[in-house]
Amino acid sequence: MKKIAVDAMGGDNAPQAIVEGVNQALADFSDIEIQLYGDEAKIKTYLKANDRVSIIHTDEKIHSDDEPVKAIRKKKQASMVLGAQAVKDGKADAVLSAGNTGALLAAGLLVVGRIKNIDRPGLMSSLPTIDGKGFDMLDLGANAENTAHHLHQYAILGSFYAKNVGGIDHPRIGLLNNGTEATKGDPLRKETFALLAADETLNFIGNVEARDLMNGVADVVVTDGFTGNAVLKSIEGTALGIMEQLKTSIKQAGLRAKLGALLLKNSLYDLKNSLDYSGAGGAVLFGLKAPVVKCHGSSDAKSVYYTIKQIRIMLETDVIGQLVEEFSNRGD
């Protein structure tokens, strides 16, 4: 039985969306057990009876504007902290939250803890491509600064993830850079390029540019946390901006355009869905001793469901156990 601790109180739509996602996951996957941390009365309003779910009541929770490290240290009884603590104590195998990202990163690092020989766990997420297959990218902002050694570790982490969870035999690893030629980039990129090229366990395909990410140029893209954060937010901002602009343009146009939009509804809906990409699950703080996974703050029940599905595959394949083994042989 896979035991998943869920922070029922994190995110804009908590606890309703969280609990409804949990209901669906319990119905579909008979090999999971869920521990819901949060306000028992509120959780019960939405929870369907199931003998594989339990509620651990707490009044405390972390707010989206709480200072992350301070919140983790002071609010020992917060739903998110209790979930992380359950993992540390061996009562749960993974933890999921849609709450304060910084706080979840801090809880992951301070409570769950790093895999031995992994220096800086990275935030990894699947991003959409035109062909619908998607790719995994890290670090998306768990760190403000990274070394080439960290980026090399991200390549290994991403490779294991794409293989185990994505089912890709020899995941193509790309290094995000300002040009595709091997000589491109700042010293960090040049040093990382050399490390990746020298590691024969990796299917390193060289430098990739941000322009080609949506074309599926690689299965895993590694970069430092500052750049990854900027790229992720640029993609999100552009996608949202375009959808907004299209909406405005249709509104301002006449009846003709409105009719057109109505006829195109399914196509526009498909587009929105493919950009949303919540079907791939949440963002993993990868490099920790257990899956610590972040759902988007605005997650609906569907996103929560898919994130539980993702965690289930991570546990099923024991990708983290494999990483522990791998990095025990890669000590510095």
Place this chain on the structure above:
Amino acid sequence: MKKIAVDAMGGDNAPQAIVEGVNQALADFSDIEIQLYGDEAKIKTYLKANDRVSIIHTDEKIHSDDEPVKAIRKKKQASMVLGAQAVKDGKADAVLSAGNTGALLAAGLLVVGRIKNIDRPGLMSSLPTIDGKGFDMLDLGANAENTAHHLHQYAILGSFYAKNVGGIDHPRIGLLNNGTEATKGDPLRKETFALLAADETLNFIGNVEARDLMNGVADVVVTDGFTGNAVLKSIEGTALGIMEQLKTSIKQAGLRAKLGALLLKNSLYDLKNSLDYSGAGGAVLFGLKAPVVKCHGSSDAKSVYYTIKQIRIMLETDVIGQLVEEFSNRGD
């Protein structure tokens, strides 16, 4: 009379698109004189007679895959190099090319030369916002590495540009960062934040996130060349990817969706145009002694026309003369 040197041979649609853009600009602006560098016979095929245009024939040109610095040093008679040389020799006031970006940057630095006390000219371009006003961002990749001092200079450069060319009285300067709080970022961002906050000549509004760029969160956004390049390419790639995906989705859907797309044609066209944003002109290698401006390689006549219009305003307002004056007082 404003004298503009134009590389007639650079870009995918040269010389036709270049010459046709020049024709239009000469017709609209009576205070400009154009020098066209390139293959005289080919240029003449498209050029409309005008006593304010001259052709300087050369057989040599720089190709898109030429190694930039080497090309500039070896191909002394290339159309791009002759254009830059004309600026250096005082025969032209500015140079425009749609050719090899790296080579134009090298020609700018090596032939035209930097303004005194400006360390690292930055590549600056106007990017689209939802409200159609746009914003200016630099460095978009002229440099692979930058210091806080460089970023401070970019803020001054961008502020002068937005004021003079954009007509904005007190341009809002934002620092691209991984969060809006003043304490965010790596050491480079923290150091830059302090320099910008201390400079009372700037209307510094603090950190901005890539997610908010399209919402017009600032008039000028400064960042290092590596991040700027990644952000620019992420925006371009996402916009292209979405348009591609929408097209595919419409094609795969039935007649109903196709009819919808037909009715929506104008709105979709508006959207494409607003993302294209060539109306704002080309990318300026800013910090040089004269305007050195790059049109996109795929530029059509319209883009070339708008870039000439942009150069004309830069010359009219003497924004570069003002910068020379400003930086003569800011020597280190």
